[in-house]
Amino acid sequence: MSVGETAKYAGARSKTYQIPETGEGLNSSITQLPKANSTRLDEFETWLDERREKAHPYPLQHTWSHRSARKRFARAKDVDRYFWGAGKEFTTVLLTRTADESPAGLLEQSESLHPRAYKAKRRRLLKSLSDDYAGVSCMAPKYDLPMPNSTVLSHVHEAYWIEGHHSAEAFEPLIEKHDEKVPGATGGHISVEHHSPETYPCLTPQSEADEIRGSTTALAYELAENLPLMNVATDAADLHDMRALEWCATLSAGSDGDHSTRGVRRWLPFGEFGEYADTVKEGLWFKAKRDYRRTMRDDDLNHPWLTPQPVDESESTSHSISQRAESAFIEAVAQFASKSDV
Numbered sequence: 001m002s003v004g005e006t007a008k009y010a011g012a013r014s015k016t017y018q019i020p021e022t023g024e025g026l027n028s029s030i031t032q033l034p035k036a037n038s039t040r041l042d043e044f045e046t047w048l049d050e051r052r053e054k055a056h057p058y059p060l061q062h063t064w065s066h067r068s069a070r071k072r073f074a075r076a077k078d079v080d081r082y083f084w085g086a087g088k089e090f091t092t093v094l095l096t097r098t099a100d101e102s103p104a105g106l107l108e109q110s111e112s113l114h115p116r117a118y119k120a121k122r123r124r125l126l127k128s129l130s131d132d133y134a135g136v137s138c139m140a141p142k143y144d145l146p147m148p149n150s151t152v153l154s155h156v157h158e159a160y161w162i163e164g165h166h167s168a169e170a171f172e173p174l175i176e177k178h179d180e181k182v183p184g185a186t187g188g189h190i191s192v193e194h195h196s197p198e199t200y201p202c203l204t205p206q207s208e209a210d211e212i213r214g215s216t217t218a219l220a221y222e223l224a225e226n227l228p229l230m231n232v233a234t235d236a237a238d239l240h241d242m243r244a245l246e247w248c249a250t251l252s253a254g255s256d257g258d259h260s261t262r263g264v265r266r267w268l269p270f271g272e273f274g275e276y277a278d279t280v281k282e283g284l285w286f287k288a289k290r291d292y293r294r295t296m297r298d299d300d301l302n303h304p305w306l307t308p309q310p311v312d313e314s315e316s317t318s319h320s321i322s323q324r325a326e327s328a329f330i331e332a333v334a335q336f337a338s339k340s341d342v
Helices: 038-055 066-085 106-111 116-129 168-181 208-213 219-224 242-253 273-294 298-302 323-339
Strands: 003-008 090-097 133-142 153-163 188-195 267-271
Touching: 038 242, 066 133, 066 153, 066 208, 066 219, 066 273, 090 168, 090 219, 106 153, 106 242, 116 133, 116 153, 116 168, 116 267, 133 242, 133 273, 153 219, 168 188, 267 273
Parallel strands: none
Antiparallel strands: 003 188, 090 153, 090 188, 133 153, 133 267
């Protein structure tokens, strides 16, 4: 089994955000809270409605959709699988940072959580520990769930995958830099787990996709617990708690008040996160293509779909793919699409 350890700091908890399941544990006063900024919320809900109308009947793709949250979760799991596949010892780290005493409003408090000095310190520290690392910073809402009138703030979870064996104390300088540079900082929490090829798989597969692509550590699931849109059917408009919707609307509007622009970024990959996630995903695509080719007749293998064609080809081929092979191709692509964001 993996070995875990934690380092705690005053004013911080490892899990600071949770949305209850539909119809369970919901106080009626929560869903009827007065809107803190009715104009901003109304504009956000109108923007979400417009996106739904434009996307229908296709799945929503924008950053405030359930599908977007699932894709982020999937990429975190693929980074995890990359490190398992490397066959080396590695450490997973979850570092949580809070700023509950910030005097600023929600937008300013959220923007202040990523000062340049902190990001520079993080980059230097991780590189000093290993050249092979990947990470992502995930911003999430923070409020007291049983208290419907509590103020919503932002906090940050940072996930690191890093080659080698590293203790929680190795990451303490990041908490110190956070306390130094972030207004109203209230400390943080660090937890680490150590993994080696002998400990795989760390988790029992949670889904059919895990059966195909491989198990992961708990780190990606801990990130998913802090993606509010993992708990909705379609998009942010389905959130149960008005405070969570207020948080989404504020960060979506950003400093320019325009929901069509980026707003405050909540998901910030760094290190080799993007490259490693792409490597695993592309590997699955090649596997699907290989499995498809194995279902084809010999004459189908020469079809231009699978054979490189000269760029100056002047005549189209009269060769047609068999119905059986075409059906197998469609099924393989559909399977790949359904598994790529789980």
